[in-house]
Amino acid sequence: MAPTLTHSNYDLVVQQLIPGYASLARLAVSLLAASPLASATGSAVLVAGCGTGAELLEARSQRPDWQLTAIDPAVEMLTVARQRLAQDGLDGAAAGAINWRQSTIEELDAPAAFDGALSVLVLQSLADDGAKLAFLTALARSLRPGGQLVLVDLMRSERSPLQAQVEQAWLGFQRASGLTAAAEALDALSQGLHPIGLARLTSLVNAAGFCDPALVFKALDVEGFLLQRRA
Numbered sequence: 145m146a147p148t149l150t151h152s153n154y155d156l157v158v159q160q161l162i163p164g165y166a167s168l169a170r171l172a173v174s175l176l177a178a179s180p181l182a183s184a185t186g187s188a189v190l191v192a193g194c195g196t197g198a199e200l201l202e203a204r205s206q207r208p209d210w211q212l213t214a215i216d217p218a219v220e221m222l223t224v225a226r227q228r229l230a231q232d233g234l235d236g237a238a239a240g241a242i243n244w245r246q247s248t249i250e251e252l253d254a255p256a257a258f259d260g261a262l263s264v265l266v267l268q269s270l271a272d273d274g275a276k277l278a279f280l281t282a283l284a285r286s287l288r289p290g291g292q293l294v295l296v297d298l299m300r301s302e303r304s305p306l307q308a309q310v311e312q313a314w315l316g317f318q319r320a321s322g323l324t325a326a327a328e329a330l331d332a333l334s335q336g337l338h339p340i341g342l343a344r345l346t347s348l349v350n351a352a353g354f355c356d357p358a359l360v361f362k363a364l365d366v367e368g369f370l371l372q373r374r375a
């Protein structure tokens with residue numbers, strides 16, 4: 145039977161489902177730490193859709209000086225994230241406690257409050273019916289002009305003769321990672337997700353107030369972008 149992602153099995157199952165998941169947070173934090181605004185000591189950084197805390201753990205480890213705000217509407221995810229950070233002794237580390245908020249980014253009213261932001265595997269779950277635009281607009285608004293967002297998301301590939309091979313490879317990755325029902329898992333994973341292509345993403349981020357997205361990494365259909373808020 146295909147696994148259902150819940151707050152309690154999330155960390156194990158997501159690593160079996162998503163190629164490169166173990167490196168996503170590390171890479172996302174490294175990219176933001178090299179950005180013009182968030183490279184400064186004590187920068188304010190937003191983690192939008194923090195889930196069980198992967199990006200927060202990595203941020204605390206790489207940049208203990210960052211002032212972190214962690215936001216997620218799901219209280220169960222926030223609880224797991226807080227426990228993980230506390231277990232690692234990282235919640236109150238160095239520059240101060242993390243500012244935890246149970247909320248969507250759209251509800252967060254913090255204009256130009258952040259030097260940088262991370263959003264990993266969140267946009268993909270929002271429908272392209274205005275919800276994606278509202279999410280991206282809220283993120284752009286929360287950043288100072290010139291601030292960058294590292295956006296990691298499942299993308300819809302352009303039709304290509306290699307697509308069938310990519311899908312086979314994804315199944316192979318999941319089986320090799322220990323998922324016994326890989327085909328069902330891939331199917332279940334795609335239910336409720338709304339991946340878009342690069343042209344649509346570009347149009348949405350431009351409308352939201354960002355410059356064109358710069359692709360910085362890709363593992364099968366999971367892609368990482370750097371987005372800069374227009375000055």
Ligand SMILES: C[S@@+](CC[C@H](N)C(=O)[O-])C[C@H]1O[C@@H](n2cnc3c(N)ncnc32)[C@H](O)[C@@H]1O
Nearest residue numbers: 192193194195216217218221248249264265266
């Ligand atoms: C697939 S999880 C990713 C969690 C984490 N970033 C990671 O990579 O492991 C997506 C998270 O986004 C949160 N989320 C969904 N809609 C959101 C929104 N509008 N604003 C902020 N977080 C949201 C969900 O509650 C969930 O915890």
